[in-house]
Amino acid sequence: MLLRSIALLLLAGLGAAAHAAAPGGAQLYARNCASCHGVKGDGGIGVPLALPSFQAGISDDYLRQTIRHGRPGRVMPAFPSLGAEEVEAIVRHVRSWNKGPAVAYSPASIVGDPVHGKQLFGKYCVACHGANGEGAKGTGVTFSRPRDLPIMAPALHNPGFLAAAPDAMIKATLMNGREGTPMQSYLKLGLKEKDIDDLVSYVRSFETQPLGSSAAMVEAETPVIIRESPYDLNTTVERVKTAVTTHNFFYGRVQTLEYGMTPPASENPKQVIVYFCNISLLNQALAIDPRVGMFLPCRVSIFEKNGKVQVMSVNPKVLSRLFNNSELNQLCEQLEQSYTAIMEEATL
């Protein structure tokens, strides 16, 4: 009996150790999800996962597929580095907020008339989900939308959404609506079940159409834009300062790369950063994605090595992919053009 007790205690101890070693769902959620979705799932940059009507309308598998695939171009990243057990642990944690019965949806296709569905989509859905199912704009948080709106209309024409949501789930959302959000029950709006099937078949037909604009990301040919300067370093710095003002930016400050890391007299004077800004553009960028401040203010670096002076900046096109936010595409392209023009003018 004593040996048995010791064995049981040892086993219990091993179990506890294993449990302590493997991060639980709450820990994994805190590390990977809470910054956008809130510690208690009340939302922010991301969807409020704890919203009762959201919980009532989704399946576990919808969460699994969403974690796996994300929403290309729509901020929510894919998490390929998470193992199956980790994904499952996060799903269990998120589902602990569900007060109702668990829902499971059939993977079977719903047969409908996509042509009629398209007509209905134009009448009932485009106001929130966009003409081509591209979804509402903005990410959430203070900068981009009123905080009384709990959920953004998702992009339906998105490969991540289409992979995660089976027809039956889309149908259920249309039938029941989503309480606490602008999504209403289409039955209450007067549509018949047949109409809803037609709508579902139209949404599913997005799979066969070219990638939606909100899911497409700009490609950066190179992470850094570099130009060689024919001038000495100090002249080049002055020319960059002049060039930024002619391109609708105001020059902010000039410092060495080593500024603050060593006494001024010891700083390497051959590595210089020119900071500049356009406040209106900054406000616009933060409204699209409040996280972009990490690449602000705008900057151009100038350095001299082996008697050669070069001017460079991070290619802004890299950013929209980094943030997985297609709404930054246009701004990043605009900034790339501005940066290139500034550097070419300064080194002309």
Place this chain on the structure above:
Amino acid sequence: MTLRKWMASMLVLACLSAPVAADGLLMARSDNSFPEAMTVLQSAISARGYIITRLQQVNENLERRDYKSDMYRVVYFGKLDEVRQVTAAHPELIAFLPLSITIFAEGDESIMVASHPQTISGFYPDAALKPLFDRWEKDIEAIMDEVRE
């Protein structure tokens, strides 16, 4: 499964196989309000041997032009020897330095964001740089963990 359905599935899978910068950002949320989180953040950065070189006051600049903003700062930091060593061999990395973490208020809580060092690593697949990118990743994750707690 019909041919049409199979082709649609393949199209979706092809779209999904494109990288979406899954781990392009390191992010953390703190229960602390902005001033407390900012203090913890600066302390966590310093504790790992980095010198905080500058605090960029983003919200003040916005408010001067009458744009509404919550508290918003960019914290720049670095290690002199590290910066000298890496930029001597790879001057193009100057564009990404010093390292930075953005912190902004989210109601009574705070959010921190940094670019994932492995993102830069992807642009410069030099084996000699790997230990440095790995160290930056480990340090920034540890800083984020400390502020998160």
